[in-house]
Amino acid sequence: MSAGASRSISNIMASHQVRREYPTSADAYELLEEAGRGVSATVWSAICKPFNEPVAIKLMDLENMNCSLDEIVREAQTMRSLNHPCLLPLLASFVHRENLWMVMPYVSGGSVLNIMRFAYPDGLDEPVIATIMRDVLRGLEYLHRRGIIHRDVKAGNILLDAGGHVLLADFGVATTLERGGSWGNLVLARNTFVGTPCWMAPEVMEQTQGYDERADIWSFGITLLEMAHGHAPFARLPPMKVLLMTLQNPPPTLDSEPTKKPYSKAMRELVAKCLVKDPARRPSASSLLEHKFFKTAHDSSYLQRHLLAGLPSVPERVQLMKAGHGTRPDV
Structure with missing residues (x-):
């Protein structure tokens, strides 16, 4: 996935400039592998199937959120309105079952x-x-x-x-x-x-x-x-x-x-x-x-x-750290 992701970030950022509309249904995305996990959210690398583009999707467990759905929707709308080259854009957001799905560009270099x-x-x-x-x-x-x-x-x-x-x-x-x-x-x-x-x-x-x-x-x-x-x-x-x-x-x-x-x-x-x-x-x-x-x-x-230069991909780094290279398997 890393080669496609390397090419895709600039394409996705460019499409964000002209407000390309990303799908708002779960069946339009294929979840590939878990890329990070927090208390109330999990981040997945995924493919946006209609565009055949790598993306990252944060699945937020609504039951563990300390605010109302209305607040979450308002925050997502604010995120969607932001447009700056140094900010990771929100491409789409929607509720599917018990999760809020937040679709963002897949950034292949990691954190x-x-x-x-x-x-x-x-x-x-x-x-x-x-x-x-x-x-x-x-x-x-x-x-x-x-x-x-x-x-x-x-x-x-x-x-x-x-x-x-x-x-x-x-x-x-x-x-x-x-x-x-x-x-x-x-x-x-x-x-x-x-x-x-x-x-x-x-x-x-x-x-x-x-x-x-x-x-x-x-x-x-x-x-x-x-x-x-x-x-x-x-x-x-x-x-x-x-x-x-x-x-x-x-x-x-x-x-x-x-x-x-x-x-x-x-x-x-x-x-x-x-x-x-x-x-x-x-x-x-x-x-x-x-x-x-x-x-x-x-x-x-x-x-x-x-x-x-010379670094393995993020998934490879995570696996290597789990095997003892580095200090902790965080993304």
């Missing part, structure tokens, strides 16, 4: 987390990190300008296609900020507890004052550390301990753990700017894009040559 755990357990080189995270910021800038918080930025939700293009994925917990008062006045107060504890901003954990898009900037800073160290801060601790450490301790830094690679002063400064406990003092995605750290960023072909 940055999967790549690190297979081949770079001690972290990535700085130019690679800069190249990936610049495009993540571009995606976040687009979302934030539309009043949308991603709420789960981490290496596991950053995908690479065969050409090294970066796609920010998994809007399963993304939410649109509610409008209130006059036109354009956003009520910046979400009080729902979602996201992954290691990457979660302090104000999201506290659930007292609500939070806004600056929670994503904290998660972005934690993801910088994740890519430098090979894991997020406190990653080996239980969730409640992570919450306590995040709330009570000073923010983690690039030097909180020893690294096996050299990192610049600019990267240290960028991490420190993101990981400020007071969200009002965190910079926006737009302003972070101007930071000197990103002067070391390259184009997508750089990632293809320096990160993806």
Whole structure:
């Protein structure tokens, strides 16, 4: 499947630009193999039979969802309306039996987390990190300008296609900020507890004052550390301990753990700017894009040559990790 998938991502993205309509019935898709599993969702590689195109399908168990079907439909409609080269598009969504089916392009390079755990357990080189995270910021800038918080930025939700293009994925917990008062006045107060504890901003954990898009900037800073160290801060601790450490301790830094690679002063400064406990003092995605750290960023072909070249396919990596190569069989 990987050869077809390598060619298909650009085709699918191009068709998304002109709003190609993908089927909304389960019999139009052939599920091939499981590519990932979470608490309430399973991701499958599949074929869209009418177009003969590889796709990825997330099956979300509606019985395990903590929100109503109406909320899920509204979120899916929001996802469907997004159109940016650094965001993984939602091609179609529909309910079949007890699952919500969410159809997305199949991204053959897999997640940055999967790549690190297979081949770079001690972290990535700085130019690679800069190249990936610049495009993540571009995606976040687009979302934030539309009043949308991603709420789960981490290496596991950053995908690479065969050409090294970066796609920010998994809007399963993304939410649109509610409008209130006059036109354009956003009520910046979400009080729902979602996201992954290691990457979660302090104000999201506290659930007292609500939070806004600056929670994503904290998660972005934690993801910088994740890519430098090979894991997020406190990653080996239980969730409640992570919450306590995040709330009570000073923010983690690039030097909180020893690294096996050299990192610049600019990267240290960028991490420190993101990981400020007071969200009002965190910079926006737009302003972070101007930071000197990103002067070391390259184009997508750089990632293809320096990160993806020579790697087995995602299913092969998963099987090899299950057999003991790498650390954990995550995608």
